[in-house]
Amino acid sequence: MDPIQFTLAVFIFLIGACVGSFLNVVVYRVPLGKSLVKPPSACPKCGHRLAAYDNIPVLGWLLLRGKCRYCHAGISVRYPIVELATALLFLGYYLMLFHWGWGPYEVHLSGDAAGFSQHRIRTLEINRDWPVLVLHLWLIGALLAASLIDLEHYIIPLEICWLTAIVGLLFHAFLIKPGQLGALTVNPTIGAAAVGAGLGVLLSLLLLRLGIFRRSFEDDAPLLEVETRALAEADRPQPWPPARIRAEIRREVLFLLPAVSLGCLFAAMVSRFASIGSTWTGIATEPHVSGALGALFGTLVGGAVVWLFRIGGSYGFGREAMGLGDVHLMLGIGACIGATGAAVAFFIAPVFGLAIAIIQLVLNGRRELPYGPYLSLATLVVMLFCTPIQQYLGPGMEGLMWAVQTLFQTGI
Helix, strand or coil, rough: CCCCHHHHHHHHHHHHHHHHHHHHHHHHHHHHHHCCCCCCECCCCCCCCCCHHHHCCCHHHHHCCCCCCCCCCCCHHHHHHHHHHHHHHHHHHHHHHCCCCCCCEEEEEEECCCEEEEEEEEEEHHHHHHHHHHHHHHHHHHHHHHHHHHHHHHHCCCHHHHHHHHHHHHHHHHHHCHHHHHHHHCCHHHHHHHHHHHHHHHHHHHHHHCCCCCCCCCCCCCCCHHHHHHHCCCCCEEEEEHHHHHHHHHHHCCCCCHHHHHHHHHHHHHHCCCCHHHHHHHHHHHHHHHHHHHHHHHHHHHHHHHHHHHHHHHHHHHHHHHHHHHHHHHHHHHHHHHHHHHHHHHHHHHHHHHHHHHHHHHHHHHCCCCHHHHHHHHHHHHCCHHHHHHHHEEEEHHHHHHHHHHHHHHHH
């Protein structure tokens, strides 16, 4: 590592620490509905405004020895831990993506009678691929904030998810070009389906606002497992019987119908009508549009895979399976890393859930944990191993896309 690269690594570490300090503000204030800007940081005990030098990430806490300078009340060790963890994640992902060859890369396959081998012919370069780094670091920060809030409050703020989805769409539309490592692209038929499904979601939101559709669980939400167990022990009636939960889930199915219908309609139109298909192909292959369609498709697939399991699990077992916050979290993830990455992250998340559940059971007995942190951990892994995952699943995904396109073309 030359001096310039070392300086950049130090800079990224320091930026990560500052982002971690901001995430502490997000984690504390967003669930309470407070502004992220006003009032300035202050001691929660005495209310005294903190000086700038007291807010230096990690060092400020160490210099104060974990106590307020004015009232000497204890300051949670969580603050420097979050700051240091964010800094290390930022630095670690920069090194792994741009120096150790992880993440997106291009390989050349060669083989003979003795077998096949692969050689990396193109890896990420900071001068060319800095948008990929910035997007990955943004996603890491968003996942940290969402997971910490989910662990403490059992909610995922939708603002974090939506903002991440918007950032992913903008980066893939304007900064990460087609053909660049980490770019997201789809064929015109799938792109048309994504546009139709996206318009269907907007239509459902409009119908929801007009009162034609009704929100699921709009009066309240099902209790957590620990709360339900407490009611059972007190011999009190359960407020959410299975029949009521299934009725609420049917509202979500109705909400998704316009998206499914318009997605199929748009895909069929560009596949079966040559003039429409030709015009759309010219639009969909334009670089900015192509990137936006890839991110939009990832957004929809990321949300859909969780929502379908939520609907199936809730209807089958008669209790709420996962939360809509997980759906929105996967929307943001899909917009950043694409449809395949989001789907893989969802399916490997239970591995982390099982491991952590076993640890919890051994250490302090059973405790219900939210699913958001598992999705975040799985996403962090997928971000590093995206190329091997794509190589393994690529042929199957291409076959699936071909089958879908053929289905719309033939109308079978």
